[in-house]
Amino acid sequence: MKSFGAIIIGDEILSGKRIDRHFARIAELLADRGLRLAWVEYLGDERARIADTLRRSLAAGDVVFSFGGIGNTPDDHTRQAAAAALGVDLVLHPDAEREIRGRFGAETTDVRLLLGTFPRGVDIVPNPFNRIPGFRVRDHHFLPGFPQMAHPMAEWALDTFYADLFRRQQSVDKAFLLAGSNAYESALLDLMERIVADFPRLRLFSLPSMAEDGQRRYLELGVEGEPELVDQAMTAIRQEIERRGINWQWRP
Numbered sequence: 001m002k003s004f005g006a007i008i009i010g011d012e013i014l015s016g017k018r019i020d021r022h023f024a025r026i027a028e029l030l031a032d033r034g035l036r037l038a039w040v041e042y043l044g045d046e047r048a049r050i051a052d053t054l055r056r057s058l059a060a061g062d063v064v065f066s067f068g069g070i071g072n073t074p075d076d077h078t079r080q081a082a083a084a085a086l087g088v089d090l091v092l093h094p095d096a097e098r099e100i101r102g103r104f105g106a107e108t109t110d111v112r113l114l115l116g117t118f119p120r121g122v123d124i125v126p127n128p129f130n131r132i133p134g135f136r137v138r139d140h141h142f143l144p145g146f147p148q149m150a151h152p153m154a155e156w157a158l159d160t161f162y163a164d165l166f167r168r169q170q171s172v173d174k175a176f177l178l179a180g181s182n183a184y185e186s187a188l189l190d191l192m193e194r195i196v197a198d199f200p201r202l203r204l205f206s207l208p209s210m211a212e213d214g215q216r217r218y219l220e221l222g223v224e225g226e227p228e229l230v231d232q233a234m235t236a237i238r239q240e241i242e243r244r245g246i247n248w249q250w251r252p
Helices: 022-032 047-060 078-086 094-107 110-116 147-161 186-198 227-243
Strands: 004-009 037-043 063-067 090-092 117-119 123-125 134-137 140-143 172-179 203-210 216-225 247-250
Touching: 004 022, 004 047, 022 037, 022 063, 022 147, 037 047, 047 078, 047 140, 063 147, 078 090, 078 117, 078 134, 078 140, 090 094, 094 110, 094 123, 110 117, 117 134, 123 140, 123 147, 134 147, 140 147, 172 203, 172 227, 186 203, 186 216, 186 227, 216 227, 227 247
Parallel strands: 004 037, 004 063, 063 140
Antiparallel strands: 090 117, 123 134, 134 140, 172 216, 172 247, 203 216
């Protein structure tokens, strides 16, 4: 299985001027198809750092959705950074030119055509919102920062190129809510390590919860993965927490 990642670019997100809407949506699109996001990175509008990140992700062979920075203003660096990471120059893509001319007609200008100047050798990602495309290369999909454009483009890319990966392996997650003086992560570390060792194909998670006054409420402890293995692991966890006298209930 390929790993899926996201790169979210923009000083306005890092400064808090805008709230990121890409992370939750790409995670949702993947989950709807039985896939999951393995990693996400937030980057500012810094060309060298974006290029370094892309070199790493291109070398890893992951499927990556990059959001933001493909415009033609001085603070947009993603097109140039991608070209640097690929070791190629920027050229006007003929398919992008056709889309842009189809969008603007007689009002097409050289400045607007810069929006279709991409690293040499890439393919375009169609934009159903306004026909200004993104681009893709080596399982990397470069999309605008505007959610109303980027999210349909990401969905198109998933359905077009990765349908064979959808729901290849059914995954579920189950968890207990543990309460009591002995229901702390530190007190249960040995149990967690045993579950991880005995069920290496599952993902274990432990999420403590606190009330607003800082008082501990409960510990959510569970696993995610293949249903049969999940049931086996949860049985092992339940038997051990009952042996230790820990109060538990199923997570709603």
